[in-house]
Amino acid sequence: MRDEATFGVKVGLAEMLSGGVIMDVVDAEQARIAEEAGACAVMALERVPSDIRRDGGVARMSDPEMIRGIQQAVTIPVMAKARIGHFVEAQVLESLEVDFIDESEVLTPADEAHHIDKWAFKIPFVCGATNLGEALRRIGEGAVMIRSKGEAGTGDIVEAVRHMRSIRGEIKRLTRLDDAELATAAKELQSPLDLVREVASTGKLPVPLFSAGGIATPADAALMMQLGAEAVFVGSGIFKSSDPERRARAVVEATTHFQDPDRIAKASEGLGPAMMSLETSKLPADQVFATRGW
Numbered sequence: 628m629r630d631e632a633t634f635g636v637k638v639g640l641a642e643m644l645s646g647g648v649i650m651d652v653v654d655a656e657q658a659r660i661a662e663e664a665g666a667c668a669v670m671a672l673e674r675v676p677s678d679i680r681r682d683g684g685v686a687r688m689s690d691p692e693m694i695r696g697i698q699q700a701v702t703i704p705v706m707a708k709a710r711i712g713h714f715v716e717a718q719v720l721e722s723l724e725v726d727f728i729d730e731s732e733v734l735t736p737a738d739e740a741h742h743i744d745k746w747a748f749k750i751p752f753v754c755g756a757t758n759l760g761e762a763l764r765r766i767g768e769g770a771v772m773i774r775s776k777g778e779a780g781t782g783d784i785v786e787a788v789r790h791m792r793s794i795r796g797e798i799k800r801l802t803r804l805d806d807a808e809l810a811t812a813a814k815e816l817q818s819p820l821d822l823v824r825e826v827a828s829t830g831k832l833p834v835p836l837f838s839a840g841g842i843a844t845p846a847d848a849a850l851m852m853q854l855g856a857e858a859v860f861v862g863s864g865i866f867k868s869s870d871p872e873r874r875a876r877a878v879v880e881a882t883t884h885f886q887d888p889d890r891i892a893k894a895s896e897g898l899g900p901a902m903m904s905l906e907t908s909k910l911p912a913d914q915v916f917a918t919r920g921w
């Protein structure tokens with residue numbers, strides 16, 4: 628059931644991560660590296676997205692034992708992923724007392740029509756979106772953090788840019804509409820009218836907007852921040868690179884100082900090869916994660 632007071636508290640928890648880097652980790656050792664590099668949170672998952680992409684098959688919630696090991700290894704918040712629509716995986720993650728659940732398109736969707744009713748949980752949720760309508764539908768279901776989806780596991784930033792520009796551009800457009808036009812916009816966006824009106828009057832989402840999917844370099848992270856992301860998620864870009872410890876620190880530095888090209892340049896020096904990348908435009912349609920969910 629919708630509870631505005633709890634919603635406000637959860638949004639506050641999400642805002643505490645603003646300006647930071649949330650790093651995907653698959654074990655306690657990587658979690659320690661992430662924390663030492665300055666990550667504001669870690670995302671516990673069995674395989675980073677590029678490995679999920681390489682291996683194929685059904686990708687599911689991680690083993691609770693692995694999640695507990697990561698929780699014990701770090702003091703920063705620990706997130707974990709549930710499949711789209713898999714509310715029992717979310718119940719399990721809530722019982723493990725992770726700090727955030729990511730209802731993620733990176734895992735294989737469990738339900739083709741329904742996302743999780745996030746109001747039914749005490750724990751805050753983050754969800755991905757490719758456009759404003761998708762973001763507002765997730766918020767309407769109770770998500771308290773939106774991340775632009777990008778195309779996880781490719782190392783190609785182009786989709787993250789497309790999704791961030793789309794969300795921010797659509798928000799700007801709403802601010803110029805009158806009441807009658809907003810009602811039509813809500814219909815076109817397939818989004819709740821009250822949320823559309825709120826976005827039009829404030830010029831922003833009612834929850835933090837972060838960016839994920841395809842960030843592989845310090846400059847990529849700074850690019851997404853300059854385009855309006857309030858924080859970034861980085862997975863494959865760090866732990867599939869040649870020197871994860873250095874790259875993790877460099878991505879944190881560039882995210883913190885995203886408007887300072889000198890610091891981004893310094894952070895980018897001598898990091899060694901980035902992850903093996905894939906051009907998103909050449910992916911077959913059935914290998915695109917961002918179109919999962921609606």
Ligand SMILES: O=C(CO)[C@H](O)[C@H](O)COP(=O)(O)O
Pocket residue numbers: 650651670675676677729731733774776778779780781782839840841842860861862863864
């Ligand atoms: O799924 C995620 C967020 O929910 C990942 O953290 C993020 O998308 C990682 O993508 P990449 O491996 O391309 O950095």
